[in-house]
Structures are given as C-alpha cells and as structure tokens.
Amino acid sequence: MAAVLAGLTLTSCAGGPFSAPAAFEVDPVYLDPELSGSVEQLRPITDFCGDRPIKVALADGVGDNAFRKTARAEFEDEAAKCPNLEVLPYADGQNNPQKAISDIKALVALGVDALVVFPDAGPALIPTLREAFEAGVAVVPYTASPGGTPGVDYTTFVGHNTVTDGAKWAEWVCNALGPKGGNAIFLGGTPGNAQSLSEIHGIEDELATNPDCRNVTLLNDPGAPIDTGWNPAQTQRVVSGLLAKYPKIDAVITDSGDSSLGGIRAFLQAGRPLPVWTANDNNGFACAYVENKPKQPQFQIVAVTSRTWIIRLALRKAVAAAQDIPEPEPDIVNVPIVMNSLDPDLAPTCDPDLPASAVTSSQLSTDKLAEIYR
CATH class of the missing domain: 3.40.50.2300 (Response regulator)
Incomplete structure (x- = not known):
C-alpha cells in the first residue's frame, strides 16, 4: 500500500459500459x-x-x-x-x-x-x-x-x-489468491459516486505497485467501478451478466456487504465456485460465508467496518x-478490518437473531438493529 497516495489523478479513455468520468481526482x-x-x-x-x-x-x-x-x-x-x-x-x-x-x-x-x-x-x-x-x-x-x-x-x-480501503481490499485479494493470481472485478455503488471512484483508485494503485499482485488482473474498464446502486437485486442482475461474459472470476471486490448477497446468489445460481470476496461488514455477508464455506473451501472473505x-x-x-x-x-x-476469514481472531460469525442486512459494527443496540428491518 506504500504507493497508494501517489499519482492521484486518474484518467480513463475506455468507452465501455462501465466507463469512469474522463478524469477523476481523489479529493x-x-x-x-x-x-x-x-x-x-x-x-x-x-x-x-x-x-x-x-x-x-x-x-x-x-x-x-x-x-x-x-x-x-x-x-x-x-x-x-x-x-x-x-x-x-x-x-x-x-x-x-x-x-x-x-x-x-x-x-x-x-x-x-x-x-x-x-x-x-x-x-x-x-x-x-x-x-x-x-x-x-x-x-x-x-x-x-x-x-x-x-x-x-x-x-x-x-x-x-476510501482510497486506503480500496488498497486494503486489493492487498488482501492478492494474498488470498496467492502467486497464481486470477481475475478480479470491482463492484461499486451508484453511478459516479466519489466513494467508489476513490476506492477503485486505491485498488488499481495497489495492483500496479504490489509485487504480490503481479498475476491479478482487474477486469473493470480503467478507473470505472461497475455500478450496482448498492442494491442486492441490482447486484445480482449485474453479476449474472458478468458471469455470462467472463468464464473465470476469481475475486470480487465490493464496498457493500448487503449488495454482496445479491452477487453471491448470482454465483450460486450459475453453478460457479464462490471466489474470494471483500466488502464492508454485514450480518448476511458473514452468514453467507458460514453457510457456504463447508461446500466451497476456496471461498474466503474480508470486511472493513461499514462505519x-x-x-x-x-x-x-x-x-x-x-x-x-x-x-x-x-x-x-x-477504519479497521473487522472480519477476515484468513485471521482466526477476526473469523466471521453469523448472528441468527439479527436480519441479514444488519450492520454488526454499528453503534446501535441489537434491539434497534432488529427494529430497522421489521
């Protein structure tokens, strides 16, 4: 992550469906x-x-x-x-x-x-x-x-x-995939939002400068998050389309545990192996890991606090x-990493008394968290 704050103007000439603005400068x-x-x-x-x-x-x-x-x-x-x-x-x-x-x-x-x-x-x-x-x-x-x-x-x-969040996720993905590397996608939120644009800058910079990432390929257009609206149903549709387009996706980098649930459903429905996956913390994201890990040993997750x-x-x-x-x-x-399946001290835990969408790192009581989604 050493070079993540260098070279802060990001440009894109790509004209694909997920193109970033012509120029984006990290705040x-x-x-x-x-x-x-x-x-x-x-x-x-x-x-x-x-x-x-x-x-x-x-x-x-x-x-x-x-x-x-x-x-x-x-x-x-x-x-x-x-x-x-x-x-x-x-x-x-x-x-x-x-x-x-x-x-x-x-x-x-x-x-x-x-x-x-x-x-x-x-x-x-x-x-x-x-x-x-x-x-x-x-x-x-x-x-x-x-x-x-x-x-x-x-x-x-x-x-x-958000820049260092992106770098943290990319660094973790490279370590999780190991020397063989693989193909990664980054799923952002609403079109043009600065959070996801800053995160992909951190991701791209980490992939370009970290020797452990030499064999990891980001499938996104340069500088362009793949928009999901931070909505699980929309994410499921988007990821289904990506699975049809790309025969091999080894890592999914996202900035939402909630919308990740839609992406995970898309992989399962397509019969594709669950890849390594990053997000912000979410009870359903942890539960999806606990449920699927026994049948999918390659499935690993990490999450920073949803803050x-x-x-x-x-x-x-x-x-x-x-x-x-x-x-x-x-x-x-x-903000810290609060969930990491590769770290026994931060192993994901599923709370069956909370709904899937509950953000477990929030400062709300368990009762108030449950009340939000009633």
Missing part, C-alpha cells in the same frame, strides 16, 4: 494527515449540543439499502441525545440528482440549521450545498466527498479514507458549527 481531504485520526479521538455529542434549540436533518441521495437504513437510525439515535434538537423529516433522493437537489432546498425552506448529506450525485450537488451554506446552514456531507471546498461550499466533509456510525460524527460536526462550538474530532477516520 485532497484524504491526503491531509491533520484531518485524519482514529476512533479513539471521537467524543460524545453531549459535548456539542449547546443550549439553543436547532433543527437538524438528513438528506440521502438514495435510501433503499442496509447502509442507509442503519445510518439513518444512527443519525436519529445520536440526535436524541440532545434535547434541544428537532429532527426534520428524512429526505430520500431515490437515486435522482434532481430530487436530491429539491430535497435540500426544501429542508432549507423548513429552517434547517444543521444538515447532513450523503451526496450520491457528487459535484452536481455543489451549487445547492453552497447555496444552503451561504444561507447560514451548517452543511456536512459525509462518506462520499462531493468535491468543492470546505468552508466555501459547505462546512466540512466527514468520512473515512454507519460515521454519520454520528457528521451530525456532531454540523451541530457544533450551528451552535458555534469548537469541534476537535478528526474529519477523516481510519
């Missing part, structure tokens, strides 16, 4: 060590509630997957710790950039003071975020950077280092800014 926020930190540096929201009653809101670009459902519950759980916060109605952009823009404008019209946004539409949202910020709203996009400039277009950006709890940090940043309280927590949190 420099991921490169600034002064913005990064660990989970040990995080603080309770009660340090930042303030005294003034304020309105808070969450605007999602798309809300129909396990990550967003869990993150929404974490947002509401965190807000409930401050008695002076009023939570405005949740906004689901339904994977429609124009609706996402309209949602943000509507929340501003409702008098929101602190707004957390998952900017699936990327840079297309910048004018709307800037308009809200200039109107006096504390605006904090999280997880997928929309670009733009903190302090000019919005208050700050909160997330985890749905980072939305809590985004809310704290937004509330502190709205209350004019200094907020010293890191903007970018380095």
Whole structure:
C-alpha cells in the first residue's frame, strides 16, 4: 500500500459500459494527515449540543439499502441525545440528482440549521450545498466527498479514507489468491459516486505497485467501478451478466456487504465456485460465508467496518458549527478490518437473531438493529 497516495489523478479513455468520468481526482481531504485520526479521538455529542434549540436533518441521495437504513437510525439515535434538537423529516433522493437537489432546498425552506448529506450525485450537488451554506446552514456531507471546498461550499466533509480501503481490499485479494493470481472485478455503488471512484483508485494503485499482485488482473474498464446502486437485486442482475461474459472470476471486490448477497446468489445460481470476496461488514455477508464455506473451501472473505456510525460524527460536526462550538474530532477516520476469514481472531460469525442486512459494527443496540428491518 506504500504507493497508494501517489499519482492521484486518474484518467480513463475506455468507452465501455462501465466507463469512469474522463478524469477523476481523489479529493485532497484524504491526503491531509491533520484531518485524519482514529476512533479513539471521537467524543460524545453531549459535548456539542449547546443550549439553543436547532433543527437538524438528513438528506440521502438514495435510501433503499442496509447502509442507509442503519445510518439513518444512527443519525436519529445520536440526535436524541440532545434535547434541544428537532429532527426534520428524512429526505430520500431515490437515486435522482434532481430530487436530491429539491430535497435540500426544501429542508432549507423548513429552517434547517444543521444538515447532513450523503451526496450520491457528487459535484452536481455543489451549487445547492453552497447555496444552503451561504444561507447560514451548517452543511456536512459525509462518506462520499462531493468535491468543492470546505468552508466555501459547505462546512466540512466527514468520512473515512476510501482510497486506503480500496488498497486494503486489493492487498488482501492478492494474498488470498496467492502467486497464481486470477481475475478480479470491482463492484461499486451508484453511478459516479466519489466513494467508489476513490476506492477503485486505491485498488488499481495497489495492483500496479504490489509485487504480490503481479498475476491479478482487474477486469473493470480503467478507473470505472461497475455500478450496482448498492442494491442486492441490482447486484445480482449485474453479476449474472458478468458471469455470462467472463468464464473465470476469481475475486470480487465490493464496498457493500448487503449488495454482496445479491452477487453471491448470482454465483450460486450459475453453478460457479464462490471466489474470494471483500466488502464492508454485514450480518448476511458473514452468514453467507458460514453457510457456504463447508461446500466451497476456496471461498474466503474480508470486511472493513461499514462505519454507519460515521454519520454520528457528521451530525456532531454540523451541530457544533450551528451552535458555534469548537469541534476537535478528526474529519477523516481510519477504519479497521473487522472480519477476515484468513485471521482466526477476526473469523466471521453469523448472528441468527439479527436480519441479514444488519450492520454488526454499528453503534446501535441489537434491539434497534432488529427494529430497522421489521
């Protein structure tokens, strides 16, 4: 992973169905060590509630997957710790950039003071975020950077280092496949989202610079995640098409344990051996491993935390800014691997009392996790 932060402009001339934008530059926020930190540096929201009653809101670009459902519950759980916060109605952009823009404008019209946004539409949202910020709203996009400039277009950006996530996954895949290598695919989320674009940069850089990866071939067009919408049903359709196209897929790199379940179903229905697989943690992903491993010894998995709890940090940043309280927590949190079938200390475990979509590394209680999916 040594070279993962070098050469940060990624270009693509490929014209295939999964082409990346003509040029994508990794957001420099991921490169600034002064913005990064660990989970040990995080603080309770009660340090930042303030005294003034304020309105808070969450605007999602798309809300129909396990990550967003869990993150929404974490947002509401965190807000409930401050008695002076009023939570405005949740906004689901339904994977429609124009609706996402309209949602943000509507929340501003409702008098929101602190707004957390998952900017699936990327840079297309910048004018709307800037308009809200200039109107006096504390605006904090999280997880997928929309670009733009903190302090000019919005208050700050909160997330985890998606570039190094990609590099971690690629490094693990190369070790899992061993010297023989093999063919790998990377499944991203919604079209054009910065999270998946940053992750594939880390993947490609690791594959290009790590000697252990010399025999691993990424089948994606250069710089282009294969879009799945982070939706299990869509992922199943996409992977079924890829299996028809490629007779040999040895590794699947994804950034979603939930959507991975659709991909695993596609392999099983096609009668193809399950490959080594990366994701973010998810109870169903762990259960799929436990269920299939006895019959498929080649099947191995790894997962970083799904970090749905980072939305809590985004809310704290937004509330502190709205209350004019200094907020010293890191903007970018380095997240750990929480599940690794090749490491006995991190062996995947299936919780039969939780639904498949449950994000087990969340900060919600077991009862609240189960309630989300009832």
